[in-house]
Amino acid sequence: MMELTLIILILLAGFYMSWSIGANDVANAMGTSVGSGALTLRRAVFVAAILEFSGAFFFGSHVSKTVQSGIINAEIFAPNPQILVYGMLSALIAAGAWLQLASYYGWPVSTTHTIVGSLVGFGALVGGMEAIYWDHVGFIISSWILSPILGGILGYYIFTLLRKQIFYASDPVTAAKKLTPIFVFFVIAVFAIVLLFEGIGNHHLDLTTPEVFFWAVCIAGVGAVISHFIVARIEHTPVEKPHPVYGPDVITALEKAGKHLRRVQAATAGEVQYNVSFLIEEVDEINRSVRRTAEVADSHAEYQKVEQIFAFLQIMSACLMAFAHGANDVANAIGPLSASIAILTSGTIAASAPVPTWALALGGAGIVVGLATWGWRVIETIGKKITELTPTRGFAAEFGAATTIVLASRLGLPISTTHTLVGAVIGVGFARGIGALNLTTTRDIVISWIVTVPAGASLTIIFYFVINTLFGT
Amino acid sequence: MLTILSLFGRSPFAPLKSHMENVSRCVLKLRPLFEAMEAMDNDAIERIAVEISEQEHLADLTKNDIRNHLPKSLFMPIDRSNLLKILSIQDSIADCAEDIAVVATLKPLKLLPSFKQDFYHFLDKNIEAFHVVHQIIHELHDLLESSFGGLEAERVRIMIDDVAFKEHEVDLIQRKLLKNFYNAEEEMPYSSFHQWQSIFKALGDISNLSENLAESIRMTLVLK
Numbered sequence: 034m035m036e037l038t039l040i041i042l043i044l045l046a047g048f049y050m051s052w053s054i055g056a057n058d059v060a061n062a063m064g065t066s067v068g069s070g071a072l073t074l075r076r077a078v079f080v081a082a083i084l085e086f087s088g089a090f091f092f093g094s095h096v097s098k099t100v101q102s103g104i105i106n107a108e109i110f111a112p113n114p115q116i117l118v119y120g121m122l123s124a125l126i127a128a129g130a131w132l133q134l135a136s137y138y139g140w141p142v143s144t145t146h147t148i149v150g151s152l153v154g155f156g157a158l159v160g161g162m163e164a165i166y167w168d169h170v171g172f173i174i175s176s177w178i179l180s181p182i183l184g185g186i187l188g189y190y191i192f193t194l195l196r197k198q199i200f201y202a203s204d205p206v207t208a209a210k211k212l213t214p215i216f217v218f219f220v221i222a223v224f225a226i227v228l229l230f231e232g233i234g235n236h237h238l239d240l241t242t243p244e245v246f247f248w249a250v251c252i253a254g255v256g257a258v259i260s261h262f263i264v265a266r267i268e269h270t271p272v273e274k275p276h277p278v279y280g281p282d283v284i285t286a287l288e289k290a291g292k293h294l295r296r297v298q299a300a301t302a303g304e305v306q307y308n309v310s311f312l313i314e315e316v317d318e319i320n321r322s323v324r325r326t327a328e329v330a331d332s333h334a335e336y337q338k339v340e341q342i343f344a345f346l347q348i349m350s351a352c353l354m355a356f357a358h359g360a361n362d363v364a365n366a367i368g369p370l371s372a373s374i375a376i377l378t379s380g381t382i383a384a385s386a387p388v389p390t391w392a393l394a395l396g397g398a399g400i401v402v403g404l405a406t407w408g409w410r411v412i413e414t415i416g417k418k419i420t421e422l423t424p425t426r427g428f429a430a431e432f433g434a435a436t437t438i439v440l441a442s443r444l445g446l447p448i449s450t451t452h453t454l455v456g457a458v459i460g461v462g463f464a465r466g467i468g469a470l471n472l473t474t475t476r477d478i479v480i481s482w483i484v485t486v487p488a489g490a491s492l493t494i495i496f497y498f499v500i501n502t503l504f505g506t
Numbered sequence: 507m508l509t510i511l512s513l514f515g516r517s518p519f520a521p522l523k524s525h526m527e528n529v530s531r532c533v534l535k536l537r538p539l540f541e542a543m544e545a546m547d548n549d550a551i552e553r554i555a556v557e558i559s560e561q562e563h564l565a566d567l568t569k570n571d572i573r574n575h576l577p578k579s580l581f582m583p584i585d586r587s588n589l590l591k592i593l594s595i596q597d598s599i600a601d602c603a604e605d606i607a608v609v610a611t612l613k614p615l616k617l618l619p620s621f622k623q624d625f626y627h628f629l630d631k632n633i634e635a636f637h638v639v640h641q642i643i644h645e646l647h648d649l650l651e652s653s654f655g656g657l658e659a660e661r662v663r664i665m666i667d668d669v670a671f672k673e674h675e676v677d678l679i680q681r682k683l684l685k686n687f688y689n690a691e692e693e694m695p696y697s698s699f700h701q702w703q704s705i706f707k708a709l710g711d712i713s714n715l716s717e718n719l720a721e722s723i724r725m726t727l728v729l730k
Contacts, residue, residue, distance in 0.1 A: 061510055141509035201656040201728070307567055314524065336651045336658075411508070418511055423651070451509050458513055465583035465653045468517035472579040474509065 035504060036377055039118060043377075044395075046125035047370030051396045053132060054144055054362045055403025057411060059085060061454050062354035062435075064415025065427040071344035072351075074416070078409045080348075081355045082401045088359025089367075089397035090390075091231050095445040096361050097388040097396075099169070100148065100368025103445065105156040107372070107382045109164040114376045119504065120159060121369040123496035124151035124489075128365070130496075131489055141478050143449030146485040148365040149173060154490020155497055176446040177482060180437050181456025187433030188460030195425055196464060199339060209339045213264045213346060214257040220349045220432060221256040224356070225249035227439055264342060284323060291316045343424035350431035357438035358450045363396035365447065370395075422458070426466045433457040452478055515580045518589060519646050521572045522596075526643040528565035529596050532558045532603035533636050533712065539607060540629060544617045555607035562604040569597050583654065584726040595719040596643075599636065602715065605708045609701050616698070620690040624683040628709065631679055635672035635713040638665055639720050655728035663729060669720040676713040680706065 063077040072080065110117040128147040135142035149170070156164040195212075202208035226249045229240060240248070291313060298309045371392040376382055422430065434450070434457035441448045455474065462470040535558050542550035572593055582589065617625065642665050645658065652658040683706070691699060 060508075064510070139508075139512070141512065196653045196655065200652040201730075203657065205652075205656065307564075310564060314527070336648060415508065415511060419514055421514055421517065454510060455513055458510070459581075462581055462583075467514075468519055468582065468650055469515035470581040471513055471515035472581050473577070474513045476579075477512070478509070 039122070039504065040374065040377055043118075043122050043125070043370055043373050046122060046129065047366045047392075048395065048399045049129055050125055050144070050148075050366035051363060051399025052403035052406075053129065054365060055085065055400035055405075056407035057132075057136065057403075058144070058358060058362060058451060059355065059400070059404050059408045060411035060415045061451055062351050062358055062431065063412050065419055065422040065431070066344075066347050066351045066416075067412055068416030068419055068422065069340070069344060069347065069424050069427060071347050071424060074409060074413055077351075077412060078404060080352060081408075081412075082404055084352050084355035085359035085400045085404065086397035088356035089363035089400060090359075090393050092227060092356070092360035092442060093363040093367065093393045093396065094388045096364035096442055096447050097367045097371065097393065099173070099445040100152070100364045100447055101372040101388060102386070103169050104149065104152045104166060104173075105160065106164050106166055109160045111382050114380070114382050115504075116159060116501075117382065118373040118376050119497055119500045120152075120155040120493070121373040123500050124148065124155055124493050125366070125369050126496045127151045127489055127492035131485070131492055135481075135485075140481055140484075141451070141455075141474065142481045142485050143452055144362060144365045145447045145449045146177065146482060147489045148369070149447060150486035150489030151493040152369070153486065155493045158490070158494055159497065173446055176441060176444075176448050177452070180441055180446075180448040180453045181459075181478075183440075184434045184437040184453040184456035185460035185463070187436055188430045188457035189433075189464045190460075191433055192426065192429035192461045192464040192466045195429060196466070199425070200336075205335050206338045206342070209342045210264045210267070213342055214261040216346050216428070216432075217260040217349065218253045218257040220346070220353055222249050222253035223436055223439060224353055225252045227356075227443065230443070260345070263345070267338075267342065284320065287316060287320045287323065291320065340424045343428050347424040347428045347431065350428045350435060353435040353439070354431045354450075354454075357435045357442060359397065359400060360442040361438050361448060361450055363393065363400065366399060367392045367396040368447075421467050421469075426461050429464075429466065430454065430457040430461045433460060516575050518572050518576055518580075518582070519650060521568055522589070522593060523643055523646060525565055525568040525572065525593065526596055526640060528561050528568060529600040529603075530636070530640045531561045532565070532600045533633060535561070536603060536606060536629065536633065536709075539610060540617065540626070543610060543615055544622070546614070546616075548614055551610055555611045558604055558607040562600045565597060565600045569593055583650065588722060588725055592719060592722050595715050595722065599712055599715045599719070602708045602711045606705050609704045609708070612701060613697055615701055616694070618690055618693055620693065621683055621686040624679065624686055628676065628679045628683050628706075631672060631676045632709050632713045635669055635676060635716045638669045638672065639716040641665060642669075642720060642723055649726075653728070654726050659727040659729055662723065663727060666720040666724050669717050673713045673717040676710060680710055 059081050063072070063081045066072045067074055067077045105117070105120075107117060125148075128144065128151050131147050131151075132142065132144060153165055153170055198212055199205050199208045226245060229245045229248055294309055294313045294316060298306055298313060301309060367388065371386075371388050374389075374392070375386045431454070434454040437453050437457070438448065438450055441453075455478065458467070459470060459472075459475070461467055535554050539551060539554045539558075542554060573590070576586065576590070578586070580586070642662055645662055645665075648658045649662060687702065687706075694702075
């Protein structure tokens with residue numbers, strides 16, 4: 034009976050964690066594509082759901098295994114395996130609580146850091162210092178610092194490449210068309226290498242390393258050729274977005290609005306008047322732009338076309354990002370869950386139990402549910418607010434971040450996808466790509482690194498004692 | 507958990523453009539001001555001076571707003587000090603226009619036929635120089651998009667050269683204007699003479715400042 038309650042509790046906690054990952058963090062991958070108009074919200078949610086799930090399901094085992102058995106030395110708890118189950122459960126609950134608190138106050142806290150902090154806190158205080166694989170933990174912590182830096186370096190160089198080859202070219206649109214297949218090649222190649230290496234275990238596709246590279250190059254080559262034709266076709270069809278034609282009623286209404294605002298301006302003074310004058314200016318600006326939409330579109334046509342071409346690439350990089358995110362972050366929920374379920378069902382501790390496939394599917398499903406119930410709202414918010422990340426910028430940042438995350442996932446390192454993306458965006462900014470970056474965020478992130486681990490650890494201890502008194506013998 | 511949102515700061519470029527709009531409204535009122543002076547319409551002069559001063563005040567508010575929201579931690583594609591310099595030059599242009607309007611209201615002035623032609627020529631050239639630099643600020647959006655390089659930078663560079671050339675033309679016209687003006691010293695009282703001198707000085711400053719502004723923008727470009 035007790036065990037059944039525990040299993041249900043653990044499943045609920047694990048599902049809640051994966052729900053929260055889906056609700057909060059998927060937006061990082063998809064938000065900007067929605068914002069730039071490359072994807073509609075509905076399509077973005079659909080694509081993200083598929084890729085997050087497949088990332089978690091096919092590629093999530095490496096990091097999950099690290100969280101499951103790479104941080105705490107389970108054999109220390111062999112005499113009394115129940116303790117480890119309580120610990121894993123309290124780590125999940127503590128991480129959930131800490132994330133709630135952090136999102137309430139708007140701290141840039143990472144799910145990954147919280148879970149690792151919770152596990153380390155529990156292991157070190159309950160099992161003693163020797164219960165933690167400190168060398169692994171050191172490795173993980175150094176990856177937290179290295180991953181944003183690597184993401185930043187990649188973002189910087191990818192955007193510098195775009196800038197030098199496309200924006201500084203005498204004909205940006207042709208240059209963008211020439212470069213697109215090359216970028217498509219690299220994005221698909223990263224994807225294919227990852228999937229083919231993974232295919233070995235799951236689908237009995239036994240490929241040697243050279244074979245993997247051969248097939249990856251083939252698939253990427255086909256993708257590049259297809260993209261070449263798609264991009265070439267853009268030239269023939271008129272690329273100008275159809276502008277909505279505004280009727281005269283719109284213009285008269287705008288003029289009326291301006292007239293009324295001017296009345297308000299005349300009748301007020303001080304701050305109100307100042308604010309109203311801004312409104313008037315804005316109304317006038319809209320008025321002018323409504324009248325001259327065609328003219329404006331003409332003069333900025335070449336850069337707009339470049340952005341249109343990159344909208345396709347941005348969708349691809351967003352997909353890679355969603356996949357990488359699913360692969361890395363599902364571990365935060367599934368690692369502790371599968372560790373404790375293994376103990377509860379078998380009654381003993383297996384030092385290196387494999388991560389069960391159903392657990393990965395559960396985590397993936399949790400992410401998808403989180404995305405469907407709450408995450409889409411966050412995607413919408415991010416899409417509306419981050420207008421500066423146009424397709425070229427978004428592609429550079431997302432491709433840089435996703436490559437880093439895929440690499441870390443392959444190495445089994447649980448890293449923060451958000452912080453990596455922040456690093457990549459800053460990299461793009463340093464390549465003169467973004468109007469204004471708020472670098473205080475980096476300071477907040479560093480503070481969150483320092484605070485999260487002890488906070489997660491102490492919360493876990495509290496929950497551990499609560500659970501121990503409720504269920505303990 | 508919207509860490510990524512907090513990363514994007516408030517971009518100063520849109521307010522910078524709107525500041526320039528305010529400045530341009532000051533400068534574009536100068537021509538009507540002197541036309542009113544020619545028509546000896548003192549009420550119109552007063553009214554235009556008040557309008558210019560209002561616009562200048564609005565420009566000041568925008569300027570303060572930009573400065574208040576420009577923390578050291580904000581990372582921009584152009585140097586922070588350069589941005590502040592651009593802003594302060596834009597503001598000085600508005601100040602110049604306001605100075606001219608104030609001097610014009612101090613005591614009724616007469617636009618004498620001996621230098622009227624040259625004066626309008628001088629006025630229009632100054633406004634033209636300003637107009638080009640105004641266009642440059644308008645292009646900022648495209649400059650940001652192209653990371654301050656390529657075609658767009660080339661286009662802006664040509665405009666900057668144009669401002670410099672117009673400033674040079676202003677100097678030539680000013681020489682001719684001053685010659686005629688000094689020769690006409692007997693036709694006006696000393697106070698008018700001094701008023702005119704201040705007006706010429708401030709008007710000439712508009713093109714000088716426009717050139718400085720254009721040069722500051724050139725510093726941000728990546729040219730081959």
